Amino acid sequence: MTTTRRLPAWIIAVTGMVYFFLHAPMLVLVIFSFNDSKFSTEWSGFTLHWYTRLLERDDILVALQRSLLVGGASTVISTVLGTLLAMGLARHRLTARTVLEGLVYVPVVTPEIVCGISLLLLFVAMGIPLGTGTIILAHVAFNISYVTVVVRARLEGMDQSLEEAAMILGADEWTTFWRVTVPQLWPGILSGALLAFTMSFDDFVITSLVSGPGTATLPIVVYGMVRKNIEPSINAISTIVLVVTTTLIYVSDRLTRSPKPS
Numbered sequence: 001m002t003t004t005r006r007l008p009a010w011i012i013a014v015t016g017m018v019y020f021f022l023h024a025p026m027l028v029l030v031i032f033s034f035n036d037s038k039f040s041t042e043w044s045g046f047t048l049h050w051y052t053r054l055l056e057r058d059d060i061l062v063a064l065q066r067s068l069l070v071g072g073a074s075t076v077i078s079t080v081l082g083t084l085l086a087m088g089l090a091r092h093r094l095t096a097r098t099v100l101e102g103l104v105y106v107p108v109v110t111p112e113i114v115c116g117i118s119l120l121l122l123f124v125a126m127g128i129p130l131g132t133g134t135i136i137l138a139h140v141a142f143n144i145s146y147v148t149v150v151v152r153a154r155l156e157g158m159d160q161s162l163e164e165a166a167m168i169l170g171a172d173e174w175t176t177f178w179r180v181t182v183p184q185l186w187p188g189i190l191s192g193a194l195l196a197f198t199m200s201f202d203d204f205v206i207t208s209l210v211s212g213p214g215t216a217t218l219p220i221v222v223y224g225m226v227r228k229n230i231e232p233s234i235n236a237i238s239t240i241v242l243v244v245t246t247t248l249i250y251v252s253d254r255l256t257r258s259p260k261p262s
Helices: 009-032 049-054 058-091 097-109 112-125 132-156 161-168 173-202 205-210 218-228 232-256
Strands: none
Touching (some): 009 232, 049 232, 058 097, 058 132, 058 173, 097 132, 112 132, 112 205, 132 173, 173 232, 205 218, 218 232
16 A cells, blocks of 8 residues: 655645746736726726627737637647657667758757747848738747657557558558557547647747738737837737737647547
8 A cells, every 4th residue: 555645744735836936927817808998017907808809900910810820720730740750760770860850859959049040040041021921930930849759659559450450351541540550549639730830829939030011920920019118908918919829729738638549
């Protein structure tokens, strides 16, 4: 019989202080998004006015639609390519496999400003006009790595004997992939897709470098609002983005932690 050891009080206190330090700014942001005052630092009452005001801002609605378009397109492309790349690395013996696996992590650890500048130079050198298309391509470039890492982790816990049994019983490789592999791999694929959409929807640095005139996404519009005039509507849209991204990350984490097939 195992017993649960109680943590010392000082560890609990330090942990609580760290969590408070990490989340206090976001908590203040959420609270003041309901502030009736136009001045963000003065509380004068509860209101939902700043949330309804967002519906009156055409620039925010257009930017939101563009962010959803870019996020959806880049997620679909990066999920397909990332899943195939993960399967290739996990299931096949490749020359210089260690090098190839290391290259997958390069976009993850490289500073965003470096990725953005390199992508901008590539698009300019190839004569590709900056716009929504270049934003999608840029997001696919860094999202593939995230999907690959998540799906690869799921593949490590899968039992290949089920695939071998399906092929022994007469199924071809395509049927085995769709009927056996994908159902087992689906939580990892969906988790990687949610993570990719979150990274795409929140990205500012790379997007600001590869976007063209009139193709601003929601983070860019919010940044422009902050520079022009600080009002609680900025807190409102930031709270909505915070809730959406937190929910997606939570769901992605739950899918990653789901029981692996035995």
